[in-house]
Amino acid sequence: MRNDKNIYKPLRAKLTDVIEESPLIKTFVLVPEEEFAFRTGQFIELSVDGIGEAPFTPSSSPQVTDKLEVTVMKTGYMTEYMHNLKPGAYMGIRGPYGRGYPVEKFYDKEVLILGGGCGFAPIRSLLYNLIAVSDKLRKVTLCYGSKTPEDCIYKPYISVLRKTPKFEVLRSVDKASGNWNERVGVVTILLDDVKVDIKNSIAVVCGPPIMMKFGTRKLLEMGYPEHDVYLSMEKNMSCGLGKCGHCMMGKYFVCKDGPVFTYDEIKDQPNIWD
Numbered sequence: 020m021r022n023d024k025n026i027y028k029p030l031r032a033k034l035t036d037v038i039e040e041s042p043l044i045k046t047f048v049l050v051p052e053e054e055f056a057f058r059t060g061q062f063i064e065l066s067v068d069g070i071g072e073a074p075f076t077p078s079s080s081p082q083v084t085d086k087l088e089v090t091v092m093k094t095g096y097m098t099e100y101m102h103n104l105k106p107g108a109y110m111g112i113r114g115p116y117g118r119g120y121p122v123e124k125f126y127d128k129e130v131l132i133l134g135g136g137c138g139f140a141p142i143r144s145l146l147y148n149l150i151a152v153s154d155k156l157r158k159v160t161l162c163y164g165s166k167t168p169e170d171c172i173y174k175p176y177i178s179v180l181r182k183t184p185k186f187e188v189l190r191s192v193d194k195a196s197g198n199w200n201e202r203v204g205v206v207t208i209l210l211d212d213v214k215v216d217i218k219n220s221i222a223v224v225c226g227p228p229i230m231m232k233f234g235t236r237k238l239l240e241m242g243y244p245e246h247d248v249y250l251s252m253e254k255n256m257s258c259g260l261g262k263c264g265h266c267m268m269g270k271y272f273v274c275k276d277g278p279v280f281t282y283d284e285i286k287d288q289p290n291i292w293d
C-alpha cells in the first residue's frame with residue numbers, strides 16, 4: 020500500500036492496454052508501481068510528463084489494487100494526447116482524493132442509478148462494488164443513456180450485468196440507428212419504466228450537468244427525498260487537495276468535500292449545474 024510523504028509526487032503507472040469503448044471514449048488500463056487503493060467514487064489526478072494533469076474517476080473495481088482502469092472522453096488537449104498513447108507508455112497518478120459513495124448506506128435498499136455518456140465511468144466502479152456486496156442489497160437498476168448506439172460504452176459489461184441476479188439494465192439513445200431495440204429519447208424517460216420501492220431506495224446520478232439537473236428534478240418529482248439522491252459533481256480542478264480553490268462550489272471544495280454529495284447538501288449552493 021502507498022505511504023508516500025510527498026502528496027504532490029505522482030505514482031508511476033504503466034499503461035498496459037487501451038480499450039476503445041466508442042468513437043470518443045477509451046479505457047486506459049494502468050498498472051501502478053505500487054498497490055493503489057481507492058474508494059468507489061473518489062477521483063485521481065492523472066498526468067502525462069510534459070503534457071499535463073487532469074482529474075478522472077477510476078472506472079474499475081475498488082477491490083482491485085494492482086491495476087486501475089480510467090475511462091476517458093476526448094474533449095481537449097490532455098485527453099486528446101491520452102487517446103494517442105500506446106501500451107508501454109508511463110503515466111502518473113496522484114490521489115485518491117475526495118469523498119466517494121457511502122456504499123454501506125445503500126445496504127438493505129434498492130439502488131436506482133441514472134447515468135449518461137462518460138458518467139458511466141464512476142458508475143461502473145460503483146457497480147463492481149455493488150456486485151461484491153449484492154447479498155446486502157435488495158435490487159440495483161441502472162438507467163443509462165447515450166447519444167447513439169455507437170456511443171454506448173462498456174457493451175460487454177452490460178451483458179454481464181444483465182445476467183447478474185438482482186441487477187437490471189435499461190438503456191436509451193437520443194437517436195437510434197441499426198438494430199437498436201431499446202428505448203429512444205433522453206435518459207430520464209427510462210425513469211418512467213422503472214418499478215422501484217422509493218421508500219426503501221436511494222438514487223445515484225452521474226453524467227453531463229444538464230442530465231444531472233433534469234435527472235435530479237425527475238427523481239424528486241417521483242418522491243425521492245433530497246437526502247437520498249447522490250450526485251457526483253464535476254468542477255474544474257487543479258490541486259485536488261482543497262488548496263487552490265479552483266473547484267469551489269459555494270462553501271464547498273468539490274475535490275475535498277465531494278465529489279459525491281447528496282442533493283440536500285448542495286441544493287442551496289450557487290451554480291451547481293454549471
Ligand SMILES: Cc1cc2nc3c(=O)[nH]c(=O)nc-3n(C[C@H](O)[C@H](O)[C@H](O)COP(=O)(O)OP(=O)(O)OC[C@H]3O[C@@H](n4cnc5c(N)ncnc54)[C@H](O)[C@@H]3O)c2cc1C
Pocket residue numbers: 062071073074075076077090091092093094095096097098099137140141252253254255256278
Ligand atoms: C472529479 C472529476 C472526475 C472526472 N472524471 C472523468 C472521467 O472519469 N472520465 C472523463 O472522461 N472525464 C472526467 N472528468 C473530466 C476531465 O477531467 C476533463 O475532461 C479533462 O480535464 C479535460 O482535459 P483536456 O486537457 O483534455 O481538456 P481542456 O483542453 O482543458 O478542455 C476541453 C474542454 O473540457 C472542459 N474541461 C476541462 N477541465 C474540466 C474538468 N475538470 N471538468 C469538466 N470539464 C473540464 C473545458 O471546459 C473544455 O470545454 C472528471 C472531472 C472531474 C472534476
Ligand code: FES
Pocket residue numbers: 255256257258259260261262263264265266267272273274275
Ligand atoms: S482542486 Fe484545488 S481546491 Fe479543489
